[in-house]
Amino acid sequence: MRIIGDIPHPSMKITVFKMDNKLSVKFETGLYEQTFKFRESNELNGFDAMQRLVDEQFIQEVLEGFAKLHQVKNAAMGRFLPKAGEEVFEEII
Numbered sequence: 001m002r003i004i005g006d007i008p009h010p011s012m013k014i015t016v017f018k019m020d021n022k023l024s025v026k027f028e029t030g031l032y033e034q035t036f037k038f039r040e041s042n043e044l045n046g047f048d049a050m051q052r053l054v055d056e057q058f059i060q061e062v063l064e065g066f067a068k069l070h071q072v073k074n075a076a077m078g079r080f081l082p083k084a085g086e087e088v089f090e091e092i093i
Helices: 047-053 056-080
Strands: 001-008 015-018 020-029 032-039
Touching: 001 047, 015 047, 020 047, 020 056, 032 056
Parallel strands: none
Antiparallel strands: 001 015, 015 020, 020 032
């Protein structure tokens, strides 16, 4: 897999990769990342085509996906960690 380009964005790192007959675009922000993979075709065949594919609507939906990922992570951490005010004691046998 090799990097064929970066798409500038103020709040995310957007990287385009190529491997065999596939193109991938990876979005990264903070502790989260989303990757979308596409089969290469006559129309979708390189970095310029990926730049056109990754339009404002695509980016907006990716940002919404990051917000959902954050909610899922926080909910899981809330279930995992003890509640505030609860004391946790070791079990003594």
